[in-house]
Amino acid sequence: MIKAAEFARRREDLLHMTGAGSIVLVSAATEKTRNSDVLYPFRQDSDFLYLTGFNEPEAVLVLFTEKGASKAVLFCRPQDPDREIWDGKRAGIAGAVSDFGMAQAHPIDELNKRLPDLLQTADKIYYNVGCEPKFDRQVMSWMNQLHDTKGAHIPGELVSLEHNLHELRLFKSRDEVRAMRKAAKVAVEAHVAAMRRAPTAKNEAELHAELLRVFYRNQCRWSYQPIVGAGDNACVLHYIDNNQAINDGDLILMDAGCESQGYASDITRTFPANGRFSPEQKAIYELVLEAQLAALEEIKPGSKWLAAHHAVVRTLTAGLVELGLLSGEIDELIDLEAYKEFYMHKTGHWLGLDVHDVGDYTIDGESRQLEAGMALTVEPGLYIAPDCDSVEPRWRGIGVRIEDDVVVTKNGHEILSSDLPKTVVEIERLMAG
Ligand code: GLY
Ligand code: MN
Ligand code: MN
Numbered sequence: 203m204i205k206a207a208e209f210a211r212r213r214e215d216l217l218h219m220t221g222a223g224s225i226v227l228v229s230a231a232t233e234k235t236r237n238s239d240v241l242y243p244f245r246q247d248s249d250f251l252y253l254t255g256f257n258e259p260e261a262v263l264v265l266f267t268e269k270g271a272s273k274a275v276l277f278c279r280p281q282d283p284d285r286e287i288w289d290g291k292r293a294g295i296a297g298a299v300s301d302f303g304m305a306q307a308h309p310i311d312e313l314n315k316r317l318p319d320l321l322q323t324a325d326k327i328y329y330n331v332g333c334e335p336k337f338d339r340q341v342m343s344w345m346n347q348l349h350d351t352k353g354a355h356i357p358g359e360l361v362s363l364e365h366n367l368h369e370l371r372l373f374k375s376r377d378e379v380r381a382m383r384k385a386a387k388v389a390v391e392a393h394v395a396a397m398r399r400a401p402t403a404k405n406e407a408e409l410h411a412e413l414l415r416v417f418y419r420n421q422c423r424w425s426y427q428p429i430v431g432a433g434d435n436a437c438v439l440h441y442i443d444n445n446q447a448i449n450d451g452d453l454i455l456m457d458a459g460c461e462s463q464g465y466a467s468d469i470t471r472t473f474p475a476n477g478r479f480s481p482e483q484k485a486i487y488e489l490v491l492e493a494q495l496a497a498l499e500e501i502k503p504g505s506k507w508l509a510a511h512h513a514v515v516r517t518l519t520a521g522l523v524e525l526g527l528l529s530g531e532i533d534e535l536i537d538l539e540a541y542k543e544f545y546m547h548k549t550g551h552w553l554g555l556d557v558h559d560v561g562d563y564t565i566d567g568e569s570r571q572l573e574a575g576m577a578l579t580v581e582p583g584l585y586i587a588p589d590c591d592s593v594e595p596r597w598r599g600i601g602v603r604i605e606d607d608v609v610v611t612k613n614g615h616e617i618l619s620s621d622l623p624k625t626v627v628e629i630e631r632l633m634a635g
Contacts, residue, residue: 204377204463206303209255210274212370213265216253217272219366225324226363228253229337230261243423248555249330249363251464252371256302258292260310264320275320276304277313314340318347318354326359328366364560371554372561373575378465378554379609379616382577385422385467386607386618389459392416393471393622396430396456397632401477403448406430409456410444417460425466425557428458432475436601437585439547448475453483455601459557466557468579469619470605477633479626482596486584487626489521490602493582497549501572501580501608501615508569511549514582518545527586527593544586550579553607572610577618581605 220226231247246257254263254276261278279285281294298307308316321327321344329341341360348354374382396412403409409430417424427442435441436455448454452475459467472487474480479487496517497510519541522528528540535541552559554577564570583603590598607618623632 204255204375204381206255206301208375208377209253210303213253213274214272215370216367217265217267219370220326220328220361220363222267223325224266224361225321225327225357226263226265227327227329227337227341228263228265228363229329229334230256230259230263232334232336233259246464248371248464248560249367252367252555254302256293256298262310262313264317266320266324268323273305274303276302276307277310277316278307280309314343317344318351321345321357322348322355324357326361327357328361328363330364331360331362365562368560369562371559372552373573374554374577374609375575379575379577381463381465382467382553382607382609383618385425385460385462385465386469387621388417388420388422388462389467389469390619390622391420392458392460393456393469394632396458397471397473397623397629398635400448400454400473400475401633403475406432406435406444406446406448406454409448409454413456413458420460422460422462425459425461425468429455429470430458431455431601434588434599434601436472437587437599438601439585450476451480453479453487453600453602455603457603457605459607464555466553466555466559467607467619468553468557468581468605469607469622470581470583470603471622471624471629472602472604473629473633478630483600483602484626485525486586486597486600487602487604489518489525490582490584490604491624491626492521493517494580494604494606497580497582498606498608498615498617501578501610503571503573503610503612505572506569507563507572510580514549515541515545518582518584522584525597527597543590543592544584545582546585547581547583550581550605553577553579574610574612576610578608578610579605580608 228250230250234242236242264275276298279292295307298304348356392413396409399412413428430444431441432448432454433452455472457470493514496513500509519535552561585601586597588599609616623629
């Protein structure tokens, strides 16, 4: 578990970055209605979760420095026996202090009364400017109140919090990596269960159900809607219907991950429904695997973020020429981006509390260097559209992606999802067993 001391350290680090005279405001996520009295499952705002570990809606965190020490004040829902009969337990004001390390806590209903006075102590207000219209309006109303108050000190700057906070979130601590290992381990177990199920499954929905069964049995929730695409559906990058028939001879692309303590895994495997790759499926699969291994070679401190993508593009282009799906000179094909007909996305993204996690990919317009503690996915693919008439019919409708979760270490990297079979031999063996 991530401990209260780590949350306190994150808050302190953030105040260090925002500097003297700053006050930081972070709002919890709001509950979203699905229809009439039914809500979507609550998911805490990742910035708020990162700084508090507090998993309730209707809360605002306020951070500032007082007499040289950083101070955290939480506005949250007070305990309410009547409401708790309907909605479950709340930490309440006392719990926010005792269990979440807050210096003070107040009822959320007192936010409008107390905030203007707190803001008066600051010169710069940091918050996620422009992200939540309702919160923007609240901040403006507090500023309006200060302007209407004779002699009030008006903070001179409103500054977007994202840059500082997201730079902190980009580097994972030991306990964050532990949570991500757990999320990857559970997702690996889910993928294995679904792959074992595939030869007898008649519909994509059965594999989707298998993934969710393993997630929920491990007290995890999905980190994004799983993708279970059989046959041509493997070529639809954001396919989430997961309700079509699985036919003998189909290749199935399954992209699924879960959350542990809010930290995501994001894993893709592609495998034959009947347990045996056809020659064409195998050729495309092994090319994507070769590209993925080339990309993983680049995941180490000092490598440029884009180096893995460049390695993938080169490997895929050369392989597509060899297989006869592209023709021409490799460097020229890369310059012309000919591969984009079959590989139209990037090779990965940061991974953390958000599945597409926060953090800059470039610094001063240049691809940034990888450093220990960064976590990312490595996920090349090839998608040959069912109606692609520039290739022989035997290649059409094959979609392959291979995605692993990786943490950059001092000397290289750790693959969090390495227990999931990946070679053709491993996959066929798993499915036969
Ligand atoms: N599952 C979303 C992604 O791979 O980026
Ligand atoms: Mn994915
Ligand atoms: Mn991904």
